Amino acid sequence: MKKDIILSGVGGQGILSIATVIGKAALKEGLYMKQAEVHGMSQRGGDVQSNLRISDQPIASDLIPSGKCDLIISLEPMEGLRYLPYLSSDGWLVTNETPFINIPNYPESDKVMAEINKLPHKIVLNVDKVAKEVGSARVANIVLLGATIPFLGINYEKVQDSIREIFLRKGEAIVEMNLKALAAGKEIAEKLMQ
Amino acid sequence: MSKQLLLGDEAIAQAALDAGLSGVYAYPGTPSTEITEYIQMAPITTEQNIHNRWCANEKTAMEAALGMSFVGKRALVCMKHVGMNVAADCFVNSAITGVKGGLIVIAADDPSMHSSQNEQDSRFYGDFSLIPMYEPSNQQEAYDMIYNGFEFSEKLGEPILMRMVTRLAHSRSGVERKEQKPQNGISFSEDPRQFILLPGNARKRYKVLLARQDEFIKASEESPYNTYTDGPNKKLGIVACGIGYNYLMENYPEGCEYPVLKIGQYPLPQKQLYQLIESCDEILVLEDGQPFVEKQLKGYLGIGVKVKGRLDGTLSQDGELNPDSVARAVGKENKAEFCIPSIVEMRPPALCEGCGHRDMYITLTEVLKEEYPSHKVFSDIGCYTLGANAPFNAINSCVDMGASITMAKGAADGGLYPAVAVIGDSTFTHSGMTGLLDCVNENANVTIIISDNETTAMTGGQDSAGTGRIEAICAGLGVDPTHIRIVVPLKKNYEEMKQIIREEIEYRGVSVIIPRRECIQTLARKKRSK
Ligand SMILES: Cc1ncc(C[n+]2csc(CCOP(=O)(O)OP(=O)(O)O)c2C)c(N)n1
Ligand code: SF4
Numbered sequence: 001m002k003k004d005i006i007l008s009g010v011g012g013q014g015i016l017s018i019a020t021v022i023g024k025a026a027l028k029e030g031l032y033m034k035q036a037e038v039h040g041m042s043q044r045g046g047d048v049q050s051n052l053r054i055s056d057q058p059i060a061s062d063l064i065p066s067g068k069c070d071l072i073i074s075l076e077p078m079e080g081l082r083y084l085p086y087l088s089s090d091g092w093l094v095t096n097e098t099p100f101i102n103i104p105n106y107p108e109s110d111k112v113m114a115e116i117n118k119l120p121h122k123i124v125l126n127v128d129k130v131a132k133e134v135g136s137a138r139v140a141n142i143v144l145l146g147a148t149i150p151f152l153g154i155n156y157e158k159v160q161d162s163i164r165e166i167f168l169r170k171g172e173a174i175v176e177m178n179l180k181a182l183a184a185g186k187e188i189a190e191k192l193m194q
Numbered sequence: 195m196s197k198q199l200l201l202g203d204e205a206i207a208q209a210a211l212d213a214g215l216s217g218v219y220a221y222p223g224t225p226s227t228e229i230t231e232y233i234q235m236a237p238i239t240t241e242q243n244i245h246n247r248w249c250a251n252e253k254t255a256m257e258a259a260l261g262m263s264f265v266g267k268r269a270l271v272c273m274k275h276v277g278m279n280v281a282a283d284c285f286v287n288s289a290i291t292g293v294k295g296g297l298i299v300i301a302a303d304d305p306s307m308h309s310s311q312n313e314q315d316s317r318f319y320g321d322f323s324l325i326p327m328y329e330p331s332n333q334q335e336a337y338d339m340i341y342n343g344f345e346f347s348e349k350l351g352e353p354i355l356m357r358m359v360t361r362l363a364h365s366r367s368g369v370e371r372k373e374q375k376p377q378n379g380i381s382f383s384e385d386p387r388q389f390i391l392l393p394g395n396a397r398k399r400y401k402v403l404l405a406r407q408d409e410f411i412k413a414s415e416e417s418p419y420n421t422y423t424d425g426p427n428k429k430l431g432i433v434a435c436g437i438g439y440n441y442l443m444e445n446y447p448e449g450c451e452y453p454v455l456k457i458g459q460y461p462l463p464q465k466q467l468y469q470l471i472e473s474c475d476e477i478l479v480l481e482d483g484q485p486f487v488e489k490q491l492k493g494y495l496g497i498g499v500k501v502k503g504r505l506d507g508t509l510s511q512d513g514e515l516n517p518d519s520v521a522r523a524v525g526k527e528n529k530a531e532f533c534i535p536s537i538v539e540m541r542p543p544a545l546c547e548g549c550g551h552r553d554m555y556i557t558l559t560e561v562l563k564e565e566y567p568s569h570k571v572f573s574d575i576g577c578y579t580l581g582a583n584a585p586f587n588a589i590n591s592c593v594d595m596g597a598s599i600t601m602a603k604g605a606a607d608g609g610l611y612p613a614v615a616v617i618g619d620s621t622f623t624h625s626g627m628t629g630l631l632d633c634v635n636e637n638a639n640v641t642i643i644i645s646d647n648e649t650t651a652m653t654g655g656q657d658s659a660g661t662g663r664i665e666a667i668c669a670g671l672g673v674d675p676t677h678i679r680i681v682v683p684l685k686k687n688y689e690e691m692k693q694i695i696r697e698e699i700e701y702r703g704v705s706v707i708i709p710r711r712e713c714i715q716t717l718a719r720k721k722r723s724k
Contacts, residue, residue: 010541023199023366036365037201038308044580046543061444062365062437065517065528081538085530102544107537115535 001031002055003153004064006083009075010100011048018073018145019050024162025154026054036062045102047079054153071151075127075144076100077112084119093122094148094189096140123147123189130184139181146185150193156186197368202358205333205369206272206300207232209340214375216267216295217245219255221624222653223274224309225363226302230272231656242377248650250659251595251624252277256284259297263353264389266381267295268344275303275316276594280625282319288353289323290399291389295378296344297353304360305483305514311575311594313512315483320355320460324403326410327460328356328419329436333367335419335458341372350410352403359482361514362437407461415465419458422466427451430524431474433467435487438480441520445528452524462487471499478523479503482515544580550711551578553683554616554645555586557691562614566699569612570605574598574626576618577651577713589616596625603629603638612699615642620650623660627667633704634672641698642706644668645683647713655716668706677705684711 005022007015019035026033036051051064069087074080074095087093093116099109116122125147131140142163149156160179167175200208207229210218220230233239234246245262249255252273262269273281278301285299301316320327328343330336339356347354387395414420432450434442435457442450455470457463471477477499479488488503502508508523509515518528545552555578562569573579573589574597581588591601598615599622606613617626622644633640646664650656660667665678679694681687691709698705 011543027197027199027368032368033199034365034367036361038364044543044546044577045541047541057447059367060442060447061440061517062361062367063441063516065444065521066530067528078538079541081535084532084534087532089531103539103541105539107539111537115537119532 001153002057003053003071004069005052005054005071005073006049006064006069006086007052007073008047008049008079008083010079010102011044011046013075013100014141015048015050015075018141019052021142021145021159021162021166022052022054022152022154024165025158028158028161029154031056032059034059034062047082049079049083071148073144073148075141077116077124078107081112081115090121092151093119094144094151095122095124096127096144097124098126098128123192125185125188125192127185130188131181134181134184135177139178142178142181143185146182147189149182149186150189197370199366200333200369201228201364201366202330202333202336202362203228203302203364204232205337206340206356206358207236208369208371209337210268210270210298211236211238211244212372212374213341213344214268214377215244215270216377217259217262218270218272219245219249219259219262220272221249221252221255221277222650222656223277223302224653225304225360226272226274226277226300226358227653227656228363229270229300248656248659252281253284256281256288256299260284260288260291260293263293263295263297264382265295267378269295269297270300271298272300273302274310275301275314276310276312277301278316278319280595285319285353286323287391289325290391290396290403292351292399293347293353294381294383296347298340298343298347299353299355300358301355302358302360302363303483306360308360311592313483315486316355316357317460317483317486320357321486323355324407325352326350326354326413328354329458329460330356330358330362330419331436331439331456331458332362333365333369336362337369337371339419339458350406350413357436359437359514361482411461411464414459414461414463417459417463420463420466421456422469423450423454423456425450425452425454428453428474429476431455431470431477432524433457433470433477433479433487433491435479435481438482438515438520441515441517442480442524444517445521445524445526457487462490467491476500476502478508480509480515480520480523485511542583544583545577546714548714549577550647550683550709550713551581551645553685553688553691554578554643554709555581555588557688558614558616558643558695559586559588561692561695561699562612565696566612568610569614570610571614571616572598572602572605574615574617574621575652576621577647578616578618578645581616595621596629599626599629599633599640599642602640602642603633606639611639613640614699615640617642617644618651619644619646619648619660619664620658622664623658623667627671630668630673630704631671637703639702640704641695642704644706644708646708646710647716648710649713649716651713651716655713655719664708665706673704673706677701677703678708679705680708680710682711683709
């Protein structure tokens with residue numbers, strides 16, 4: 001088992017919380033992992049990414065080689081496209097569809113979608129909308145994570161356990177809401193794949 | 195013990211705590227900041243009263259750590275690579291005094307300049323200071339090096355430099371801890387003159403340091419961090435330093451066909467290098483940062499065995515290594531299947547909406563552009579450096595911490611008017627104060643804006659050394675109190691702010707304007723943690 005994942009988004013969107021959940025779940029599975037994060041200027045709306053590598057064998061590099069990434073998880077559609085040179089030919093892009101526009105020259109959304117649609121394997125969903133339906137805009141990350149379940153290579157129950165552990169100190173209601181968000185994302189991805 | 199998921203930085207911190215650390219001394223700087231932050235948050239730090247407060251700058255940090263070592267205790271100093279330039283005076287001399295308690299200096303390099311002004315390679319500092327160095331390739335190795343490094347430092351009686359790079363500092367992986375050691379008690383050097391670097395004594399100690407180089411090389415030859423792995427194909431021998439080794443092995447999951455010498459400890463291990471050079475036709479050096487090892491192997495004349503690396507174009511001379519560049523260096527290719535669509539635009543960081551620096555720049559540029567077209571603005575390092583970008587396009591320089599005030603002074607000395615400096619509060623106490631004293635002593639015609647957000651925002655909101663005392667410091671240094679002006683940078687105050695800026699530019703002498711409002715990110719974090 002080996003999964004190379006790139007998480008992308010805009011500083012402040014919270015891609016690292018997705019990485020935390022996956023990382024904990026991977027450890028539960030007894031897997032090796034390396035996760036290279038971007039720190040520093042992230043709070044000011046620049047692009048951010050994280051390389052997350054999981055394997056049942058020891059991992060050499062902290063960075064994913066070009067053309068070897070199995071999964072790009074993006075909280076923002078244009079940001080997902082930025083890492084396409086890393087995506088393998090049968091890799092998946094799972095992305096939020098809502099653009100985060102904080103630059104004057106942001107491309108037209110249609111053009112962004114057209115590029116995404118050129119890819120052979122992608123899941124596009126409106127995580128913010130789904131998150132609100134589930135209960136709070138704050139669980140948008142977890143909805144997106146849910147949509148990666150079919151490709152993650154990690155047991156769904158382990159991901160659920162990981163969420164339980166991480167959100168435990170915030171109370172049962174928060175745990176439940178996050179689990180619901182996870183399930184909602186998973187369901188959408190499964191439907192889109194049919 | 196089970197494995198813990200730790201950043202490279204956190205592995206260093208945990209190892210230092212486990213090894214009986216008595217104090218960490220540091221000034222924030224990416225990618226080193228998380229080391230000190232981890233120590234600050236660890237319960238044992240409070241329980242055992244381990245020193246952990248941020249220092250005013252890297253020099254004060256290095257000196258205080260040497261003082262901790264003087265009394266026989268273990269100290270850690272952490273900084274980003276450019277911090278080494280600030281700490282260098284004490285650092286280089288500490289190699290000559292030597293240490294009593296174990297002393298490890300962490301220099302976190304930033305090849306590719308993810309968040310820095312340059313990509314200087316700290317190994318050169320260790321080299322000309324003539325002390326041993328570590329360069330870990332992974333989180334566990336970073337842990338082990340620090341855990342055992344204090345003892346090594348005490349055994350040698352020398353400080354140890356550990357060179358980190360961004361990718362390892364900010365990458366997380368499983369780390370196994372070792373058992374907790376107690377702190378050292380107080381003890382002093384047997385030689386009462388060890389730390390007195392009068393020329394007569396310094397010359398003696400320097401000779402001793404020189405004489406010990408063979409011992410350091412021997413330690414490297416016996417080090418578990420330098421390993422030689424034979425390979426069947428002797429056309430090439432590879433020297434892989436630090437994380438360069440990981441990128442190499444990424445391209446050889448079944449093991450490398452060439453002999454590989456992995457380097458984790460310096461000075462270079464002579465024995466293993468000879469072995470590699472004798473058995474292989476050519477040498478390839480993989481090292482993150484500058485061609486430090488490559489230059490040593492190649493020599494000035496480049497005579498002898500062929501050495502490939504960054505100098506001959508096998509690898510780029512700038513930028514960090516990655517699995518793809520290393521693949522190309524060994525004749526492989528990681529092919530991209532897709533390319534970045536041309537519609538994808540850069541998304542540079544910008545000042546947060548609602549940030550006080552914005553209000554400062556809006557008013558400053560309005561006054562300067564309309565009323566003083568001959569102006570120049572010398573800025574400094576911090577969030578406010580983003581004033582270089584649209585819509586502000588407000589600054590003309592950003593060089594090193596503190597350089598705003600002194601460059602403005604030099605420009606004013608040369609006849610520029612108005613010469614304006616923009617500096618943050620943390621940068622001011624780091625190394626702006628001495629420059630201000632120069633200005634006061636000559637009554638230089640400069641207008642200095644200390645944009646005070648009461649924190650060190652750029653690196654994540656650490657405490658700032660002079661919070662609450664900035665105007666007192668300025669007055670203490672001799673700035674005329676009537677020309678120390680404090681304003682709250684908010685839209686409703688724009689007219690007042692502009693008027694103050696005008697008045698102080700008109701004043702022919704040193705004036706300091708302090709727009710003060712807390713960073714909204716730091717404020718939000720404080721609220722969340724309440
Ligand atoms: C010698 C050196 N040490 C540390 C750093 C990292 N660094 C860059 S800006 C900064 C602090 C900025 O704080 P402040 O001046 O208060 O400005 P703010 O970011 O809060 O606006 C630090 C620590 C550096 N660039 N150079
Ligand atoms: S982090 Fe603070 S100081 Fe930096 S841009 Fe944001 S609000 Fe301004």
